[in-house]
Amino acid sequence: MKQFYVCSCFFTRNIFVSKYDIHFNFHNRQQFLKEYGTILKQKGCDTDAKVNQLITEIQEEIERRKSLGQQTLKRSEEIQQKYTPLKPHVYNLQENFLAPAFLRLVEHCKLPEATKDSVVQKLGMETADRVYSFPVFTPQFCEDFIEEMINFENSDMPKGRPNTMNKYGTLLNELGFDEGLITPLREDYLRPITSLLYPDWGGDSLDSHKAFVVTYKLDQDLSLSYHYDNAEVTLNISLGRDFDEGSLFFGKMKGSPQPHDMGQCAEYKHKPTHGLIHRGQHMHGALPIQDGERYNLIIWMRSSKVRNQKCPMCDEKPHLVPTVGGGDGFTKEKKNVNVCAAS
Numbered sequence: 001m002k003q004f005y006v007c008s009c010f011f012t013r014n015i016f017v018s019k020y021d022i023h024f025n026f027h028n029r030q031q032f033l034k035e036y037g038t039i040l041k042q043k044g045c046d047t048d049a050k051v052n053q054l055i056t057e058i059q060e061e062i063e064r065r066k067s068l069g070q071q072t073l074k075r076s077e078e079i080q081q082k083y084t085p086l087k088p089h090v091y092n093l094q095e096n097f098l099a100p101a102f103l104r105l106v107e108h109c110k111l112p113e114a115t116k117d118s119v120v121q122k123l124g125m126e127t128a129d130r131v132y133s134f135p136v137f138t139p140q141f142c143e144d145f146i147e148e149m150i151n152f153e154n155s156d157m158p159k160g161r162p163n164t165m166n167k168y169g170t171l172l173n174e175l176g177f178d179e180g181l182i183t184p185l186r187e188d189y190l191r192p193i194t195s196l197l198y199p200d201w202g203g204d205s206l207d208s209h210k211a212f213v214v215t216y217k218l219d220q221d222l223s224l225s226y227h228y229d230n231a232e233v234t235l236n237i238s239l240g241r242d243f244d245e246g247s248l249f250f251g252k253m254k255g256s257p258q259p260h261d262m263g264q265c266a267e268y269k270h271k272p273t274h275g276l277i278h279r280g281q282h283m284h285g286a287l288p289i290q291d292g293e294r295y296n297l298i299i300w301m302r303s304s305k306v307r308n309q310k311c312p313m314c315d316e317k318p319h320l321v322p323t324v325g326g327g328d329g330f331t332k333e334k335k336n337v338n339v340c341a342a343s
């Protein structure tokens with residue numbers, strides 16, 4: 001397996017605090033107060049005690065990130081030794097997990113004559129700029145997978161959460177899903193599609209991923225703030241469980257002027273069994289669910305070729321920090337590629 005790294009910005013930038021709905025950068029107290037003092041006051045963080053509490057929270061998150069590789073390894077080992085899956089078959093990809101229409105799409109993309117236009121034509125209407133939806137799994141697989149997630153959630157196993165934005169959900173690498181399920185899905189089935197749709201975002205060289213399940217319930221997280229992903233290409237598959245609302249909305253690419261209100265965003269209603277594919281830097285968020293539960297499998301796909309040139313989180317040449325485990329998809333290979341900016 002390749003050695004992957006994280007960018008050092010992981011320890012100082014993009015630290016999300018839901019109470020203030022802000023992604024913070026934190027180097028030291030002085031920089032922090034200078035950068036955020038005004039906005040924090042406006043948001044009610046107006047006493048020393050509140051500021052100190054916020055800084056403590058941010059510093060704890062930074063410490064969590066520093067030990068993430070080790071903690072993940074520890075949790076994975078314990079899970080492997082002690083956890084009994086309810087649906088062991090879902091850990092290894094079988095073709096009968098996949099929707100027939102998805103298999104036909106993949107076959108089309110593998111044809112030598114397939115082009116971006118021919119696949120776009122097959123996919124039908126765009127949800128937003130270069131955002132497409134298509135069936136991925138069968139309803140049976142989705143239900144079995146949700147049952148496995150619930151079984152794990154109800155177990156007394158240690159749990160790492162997907163990221164600071166998703167407080168509920170499951171990191172699939174810790175459960176042992178990478179090798180048998182997500183990697184073959186990415187390499188054998190998604191790669192032909194992403195190669196045609198996003199060659200300018202490393203769609204033909206996606207060589208790692210971070211996969212997790214996000215969960216929304218009435219007494220837990222309801223929605224997700226506007227953000228971009230730590231990914232070149234993201235596949236977001238709705239697994240279902242009878243929910244109302246909870247649509248995704250898309251603005252513009254990171255760095256462009258963003259819409260002023262929701263009316264200017266493109267909205268997408270999740271369809272269980274369907275995946276939505278988009279560029280990781282295409283800003284998006286999720287509206288609150290009004291009823292039921294929503295389970296989505298998110299695959300943040302990464303291309304070391306692309307991100308080795310420019311970290312998608314800090315937009316600078318990555319400063320590589322070795323880590324135990326999968327890292328964030330950066331490598332030390334020296335290959336110069338010409339990364340075109342996407343429109």
Ligand SMILES: O=C(O)CCC(=O)C(=O)O
Pocket residue numbers: 166214224229236248284285286296298
């Ligand atoms: O809730 C969703 O469907 C979107 C999740 C998402 O965008 C993410 O986890 O990066």
Ligand SMILES: [Fe+2]
Pocket residue numbers: 227228229284
């Ligand atoms: Fe996202």
